[in-house]
Amino acid sequence: MTTTTAPQASSAARLSDAELAAVRADFPLLGRELRGGRPLVYLDSGATSQKPDPVLDAEQDFYLQRNAAVHRGAHQLAEEATEAFEDARAAVAAFVGADPDEIVWTSGATTALNLVTHALLGATLDAARGRGRAESRRFALAEGDEIVVTEAEHHANLVPWQELAARTGATLRWLEVDDEGRIRVDQVGDVVTERTKVLAFTHASNVTGAITPVAPLVARAREVGALTVLDACQSVPHLPVDLRALGVDLAAFSGHKMLGPTGVGALYGRRDVLADLPPFLTGGSMVEVVTMETTTFAPPPQRFEAGTQPVAQAVAMGAAARYLSELGMDAVAAHEREVAAELLRIQEVPGVRVIGPTEAVERLAVVSFVVDGVHAHDVGQYLDDTGIAVRVGHHCAQPLHRRFGVAATARASASVYTTLDEVRALREALGGVRAFFGA
Amino acid sequence: MTGPSALEQLYQQVILDQARASHGRGLAALDVPTEAAAHDHAHHTGESHQVNPTCGDEVTLGVVLDAGTIADLRWDSQGCSISQASLSVLTELVTGKPVDEAEQLGETFRALMASRGQGIDDTAADTLGDASAFVGVSKFPARIKCALLGWAALRDALARATTTPLKEDA
Secondary structure: OOOOOOOOOOOOOOOOHHHHHHHHHOOHHHHOEOHHHOEOEEOEOOOOOOOOHHHHHHHHHHHHHHOOOOOOOOOHHHHHHHHHHHHHHHHHHHHOOOOHHHEEEEOOHHHHHHHHHHHHHHHHHHHHHOOOOHHHHHHOOOOOOEEEEEOOOOHHHOHHHHHHHHHHOOEEEEEOEOOOOOEOHHHHHHHOOOOEEEEEEEOEOOOOOEEOOHHHHHHHHHHHOOEEEEEOOOOOOOOOOOHHHHOOOEEEEEOOOOOOOOOOEEEEEOHHHHHHOOOOOOOOOOEEEEOOOOEEEOOOOHHHOOOOOOHHHHHHHHHHHHHHHHHOHHHHHHHHHHHHHHHHHHHHOOOEEEEOOOOOOOEOOEEEEEEOOEOHHHHHHHHHOOOEEOEEEOOOOHHHHHHOOOOOEEEEEOOOOOOHHHHHHHHHHHOOHHHHHOO | OOOOHHHHHHOOHHHHHHHHHOOOEOHHHOOOOOHHHHOOOOEEEEEEEEEEOOOOEEEEEEEEEEOOEEEEEEEEEEOOHHHHHHHHHHHHHHOOOEHHHHHHHHHHHHHHHOOOOOOOOHHHHHHOHHHHHHHHHHHOHHHHHHHHHHHHHHHHHHHHHHHOOOHHHO
């Protein structure tokens, strides 16, 4: 088992200055200089997080010491590689309150969500031809059925559902957001009905930072027998998340946003849901018995892991889960709440308007904003010149931007390693933007 | 306040001024020929809508050609100062010019954008007028497409105008 050496933080309390300094020392990239010798102020963790040494070491150590094909071969390396791979699955499962067999490796969250929509499409096609498992029929979609999403979704949790609806004849409906960008939970009784087969929603918006109250949505979905699918990409790296306690049927999250590597993510599925779901990708590693005519499929999670998996990356994602667990997600969340409150003080800068909740309540340290008279790209370019990295654009959420009447925003987003001084540097720099552009 | 120098290289004063001036903004004011004038087949109009999918910036640009010359050019757009300034500059640069000359200017501008901050030879650069100020943009790969948005719309609008008869002609 890979060991991690994350600085210990007392649970529930925020990180002390010394603890935060120790955390930052684990992230080699944070120490680099930019053009002109400027120190880096990385406020784009919502797009992708930086990686600590234990994660980098885990990936390299796998290649240096254990690299072999997993779940096959009788040699010692294969045995050790398989053990590292499955240990990582157990670590990620524990991190989100699941059992290891409820975690499916994917190449990322987008793939995880597409796995779900394509499995449902497969169930629909199977049902039409009277093939497949009888238990899978409950996932079949038809005209008259409805899929419900929200206006707050990242394109990755919207476009796959649009496509699934169009291909099956189901109707796509959605919950709107209010003026703070919060999902209109009050609409759930009207929008989620007996016709609803799927309710897919984000746990926390990658634009507004608003945290979704999951309980009332899950409760309504259960009343009508709809499958619930949670986009947990933004929540899992920043909040204590217990997927089983949340009661969702399926959830997707990615490695690279939670201090892990790119190219790996996970789909959580409650055991009984995964058991009945037909496969998406087929091929090696996901089968039991193959003849020239037909194939029987392996039980989950292997049923959904056709082909060679991103093994070294999965091992490193496991290390990331352990790193965060050792810090304590309560402490991480408490630290980031402080950062969020400080971030929101950019509203004190004349001309700066936040898109999303304006107070640090039930929101992440993800703050999108516009500057009066200056386009987001120009804001981002100005900030880059001071060494501050923010995201600009629509953040893969065009409908949400349209809802607020803006084409693009700048977004500052934090992680466990973000300091209050970095956020103050952002606020100070923003003070010069309008003058520079003559706005 | 004075911005840092690298930033000033990108946002030269002429670019900031042109972004504010917005020459050509207002597609509704496009001087579309009357039906009678269009029927002499010397007039053609073309319109193009282009988007920058990474940032959502967009432009709709219309041209009116009179005997092979750009008689009028107008646009609606929302985008960053680089894209808006580029539209303003190209409007001033190509209005009244023959189509082939406008297309050549587009090629020259694209060469400038591909120059990675090195610029192009002075003779070619001189033909670009204020558009040569965008040389600083070519050092910032993420912003080149901003500067090219309007020029892409112009190329497409010209292609449509020269190959498609007016609706009234059909």
